[in-house]
Amino acid sequence: MDIRNKNxxxxxxxxxxxxxxxxxxxxxxxxxxxxxxMNMENIKKGYLNNIFEEENELTRESIxxxxxxxxxxxxxxxxxxGAKLSKEYYDKLEDNMNLNELRDRKPEYGIVVKRGKLKSxxxxxxxxxxxxxxxxxxxxxxAVYVGEPCVIYSISxxxxxxxxxxxxxxxxxxxxxxxxxxxxxxxxxxxxxxFIVVTGRKIMLGYNPFSEALSEESLDMGVRLPIxxxxxxxxNIYDMYTxxxxxxxxxxxxxxxxxKLTHVLIPFNAEVKKGYxxxxxxxxxxxxxKFQGERYGWGGEFEGRDCSSMIVDIFRTFGIYFPRNTSxxxxxxxxxxxxxxxxxxxxxxxxxxxxxxxxxxxxxxxxVVMVIGKYKEKTYVIHDVIGVHVEDEGELIYLPxxxxxxxxxxxxxxxxxxxxxxxxxxxxxxFS
Numbered sequence: 001m002d003i004r005n006k007n008x009x010x011x012x013x014x015x016x017x018x019x020x021x022x023x024x025x026x027x028x029x030x031x032x033x034x035x036x037x038m039n040m041e042n043i044k045k046g047y048l049n050n051i052f053e054e055e056n057e058l059t060r061e062s063i064x065x066x067x068x069x070x071x072x073x074x075x076x077x078x079x080x081x082g083a084k085l086s087k088e089y090y091d092k093l094e095d096n097m098n099l100n101e102l103r104d105r106k107p108e109y110g111i112v113v114k115r116g117k118l119k120s121x122x123x124x125x126x127x128x129x130x131x132x133x134x135x136x137x138x139x140x141x142x143a144v145y146v147g148e149p150c151v152i153y154s155i156s157x158x159x160x161x162x163x164x165x166x167x168x169x170x171x172x173x174x175x176x177x178x179x180x181x182x183x184x185x186x187x188x189x190x191x192x193x194x195f196i197v198v199t200g201r202k203i204m205l206g207y208n209p210f211s212e213a214l215s216e217e218s219l220d221m222g223v224r225l226p227i228x229x230x231x232x233x234x235x236n237i238y239d240m241y242t243x244x245x246x247x248x249x250x251x252x253x254x255x256x257x258x259x260k261l262t263h264v265l266i267p268f269n270a271e272v273k274k275g276y277x278x279x280x281x282x283x284x285x286x287x288x289x290k291f292q293g294e295r296y297g298w299g300g301e302f303e304g305r306d307c308s309s310m311i312v313d314i315f316r317t318f319g320i321y322f323p324r325n326t327s328x329x330x331x332x333x334x335x336x337x338x339x340x341x342x343x344x345x346x347x348x349x350x351x352x353x354x355x356x357x358x359x360x361x362x363x364x365x366x367x368v369v370m371v372i373g374k375y376k377e378k379t380y381v382i383h384d385v386i387g388v389h390v391e392d393e394g395e396l397i398y399l400p401x402x403x404x405x406x407x408x409x410x411x412x413x414x415x416x417x418x419x420x421x422x423x424x425x426x427x428x429x430x431f432s
């Protein structure tokens with residue numbers, strides 16, 4: 001049976017079509033100053049974390065509260081390698097959290113040196129709702145990227161895990177992915193005025209025969225690295241000539257776990273930008289379509305993204321910082337928000353949806369899609385999704401997409417076989 005994504009043509013998988021359709025919207029949506037104010041307002045309202053403004057002394061109670069917000073023993077059954085998790089399994093995890101030994105302490109600061117995973121508990125175990133599931137690790141909180149600063153709240157009993165907070169998420173991370181350093185040095189690295197941002201889905205550092213940690217390391221969209229402004233062009237980097245490259249500062253972890261800044265070369269023609277991208281609809285669409293076809297990765301699994309982290313990464317290339325999860329993005333971020341309840345009729349939702357412009361975000365419970373435009377009176381979206389139902393000869397057929405795709409909003413149905421328009425709970429437009 002040849003079932004296709006309904007009303008989606010091959011040409012729709014390219015950004016060119018949608019950019020052409022919104023050609024009248026070429027102006028800048030948000031200036032650098034607008035974006036700076038937006039980020040500050042999100043921090044002021046508690047929607048994002050300014051980790052550099054932590055209290056100089058963290059109380060035992062505040063540390064424990066932060067950990068328990070993330071590390072909650074699930075009420076439903078969970079499975080590892082097909083076997084149901086026991087009470088003893090959770091007891092061991094909680095013992096390793098070392099809550100009984102918590103004390104008032106000063107916050108430590110760190111920086112991510114390799115793409116890593118924030119977990120609900122201090123374990124690399126992958127845990128699922130169903131015995132045969134392999135995709136949705138329920139202990140996964142989020143991926144974190146090279147160069148992200150974090151504040152360390154606590155260390156596991158075995159010393160192998162840090163409980164840390166980033167700008168939009170908290171969780172346990174393997175300590176080998178974090179280099180500890182001075183707050184001032186990490187803040188300077190993170191806020192450098194001269195920097196590049198990765199605009200491609202991923203770029204890769206070149207092979208480095210002198211450093212395994214740097215060799216062919218991948219950097220995700222939104223990674224920001226400071227440009228070295230004090231460098232003699234005739235001085236080589238790891239025995240390579242520097243001309244035609246950005247010389248950027250790069251964090252590595254020494255044998256004691258401390259931060260060491262080295263330098264790497266990023267070619268001028270790599271998918272990077274000096275400074276942030278201009279916030280225009282065409283650029284937003286270009287960035288979104290770079291993920292088209294990427295495999296779905298719950299919480300950042302499989303070196304990918306889920307629906308909400310795709311949005312976070314797109315916005316980061318413009319300097320816009322956004323909450324991590326869908327419910328927070330809709331309800332706990334600045335910008336124009338429209339909410340629907342169960343009494344809202346489908347036609348009323350459609351009238352509102354038809355008026356939104358490319359770049360606006362439409363939310364279902366636990367899912368987000370980005371509007372890319374209208375074609376023949378239908379609203380189209382790009383989203384990172386496990387699967388959708390489509391109608392074929394009066395029957396709903398499931399498409400196991402497991403990746404980033406294009407959809408006609410009114411022609412797809414949720415896993416529960418509810419039309420997407422009926423399932424919409426709200427719209428967020430930060431550009432209005």
